[in-house]
Amino acid sequence: MADFASNDSPELLSVAQTAKLLGVTRQRVHDLIKNGQIIACKLGRYYYIEAAELEKYRNQPTGKPYQPRSTTSQPNSIDNCQ
Numbered sequence: 001m002a003d004f005a006s007n008d009s010p011e012l013l014s015v016a017q018t019a020k021l022l023g024v025t026r027q028r029v030h031d032l033i034k035n036g037q038i039i040a041c042k043l044g045r046y047y048y049i050e051a052a053e054l055e056k057y058r059n060q061p062t063g064k065p066y067q068p069r070s071t072t073s074q075p076n077s078i079d080n081c082q
Helices: 015-022 026-034 051-058
Strands: 012-014 040-043 046-050
Touching: 012 015, 012 051, 015 026, 015 046, 015 051, 026 046, 046 051
Parallel strands: none
Antiparallel strands: 012 046, 040 046
C-alpha cells in the first residue's frame, strides 16, 4: 500500500481534535473560526485546522494590551463636589 501523505503537507486537525487540544467545545472552535481568530480550511462540509495555525493561536497574548497610566493630573469626581 502506498503512503499518499507527503512530508511537505501540513498536519490537519479536525474541529473535534482542536477542541480537545484547547480544552474547549467544538462550538467554541467554530466561533473562533467564524471570528477569524483561527484560520481553517473547509474540505467538503468539515473544517480542518493546520497544527501550525493552532500553535499560532495558542501563542497569542491574552487580555488587554498594557497601557501605562497617564502622568497628567486629572481631577477626581470627589474633588468636584461642594
